[in-house]
Amino acid sequence: MNSPTLARIFILRIGHRVFRDSRVTTHVCLTARALGADGVIIADREDKVVESTIRDVTNRFGGPFEVESGKPWKHAVRDWRAMGGRIVHLTAYGLPLPKKLSEIHDADADLLVIVGSEKMPGEIFKIADWNISVTNQPMSEVAALAIFLDWFRQHREFDREFSKAQVQIVPSKSGKEIQQLPR
Numbered sequence: 001m002n003s004p005t006l007a008r009i010f011i012l013r014i015g016h017r018v019f020r021d022s023r024v025t026t027h028v029c030l031t032a033r034a035l036g037a038d039g040v041i042i043a044d045r046e047d048k049v050v051e052s053t054i055r056d057v058t059n060r061f062g063g064p065f066e067v068e069s070g071k072p073w074k075h076a077v078r079d080w081r082a083m084g085g086r087i088v089h090l091t092a093y094g095l096p097l098p099k100k101l102s103e104i105h106d107a108d109a110d111l112l113v114i115v116g117s118e119k120m121p122g123e124i125f126k127i128a129d130w131n132i133s134v135t136n137q138p139m140s141e142v143a144a145l146a147i148f149l150d151w152f153r154q155h156r157e158f159d160r161e162f163s164k165a166q167v168q169i170v171p172s173k174s175g176k177e178i179q180q181l182p183r
């Protein structure tokens with residue numbers, strides 16, 4: 001099995017509804033950043049509030065991490081393919097992650113990981129290289145994404161270094177400690 005550590009990972013969030021999904025989409029972005037993805041594309045609808053929340057977190061706690069919104073999902077897929085990347089679609093209807101993980105690692109390619117909000121366009125199932133389930137039970141896209149990234153990055157999220165952070169959390173047995181970092 002190839003080491004997947006160099007693969008770039010972007011998340012494509014499809015079906016985002018401004019206001020109604022803003023909190024969950026923010027959690028998709030925060031989870032992606034914390035667990036080793038390089039960025040999120042929020043498809044089809046611009047949401048400058050979510051973008052600015054995520055940029056603020058990245059400025060304070062470090063990056064790099066990119067966020068953009070409003071790009072049509074078909075353009076995001078077309079551009080990803082043009083750069084030679086592969087596509088994973090997370091869906092309860094897909095093949096189980098444990099059975100396909102080695103194949104995804106061995107592809108040794110940058111990954112676009114698609115997660116939905118409401119019902120997904122049927123075409124997504126056809127354009128994905130892999131339709132992958134994290135159990136065949138319905139669950140939250142945030143939870144499914146977290147488990148996918150944890151498995152794909154082989155549980156190395158605690159080792160990830162963030163650059164250009166202004167602050168960092170100091171692990172503490174009790175209470176909250178934040179350290180200012182030199183710039």
Ligand SMILES: C[S@@+](CC[C@H](N)C(=O)[O-])C[C@H]1O[C@@H](n2cnc3c(N)ncnc32)[C@H](O)[C@@H]1O
Nearest residue numbers: 090091092115116119120133134137139141144
């Ligand atoms: C809350 S679900 C809603 C799905 C929608 N009701 C449908 O039938 O397509 C939102 C997203 O979570 C992800 N998801 C939900 N359960 C999953 C599972 N068991 N494995 C992988 N992804 C899952 C999928 O990306 C899905 O589009």
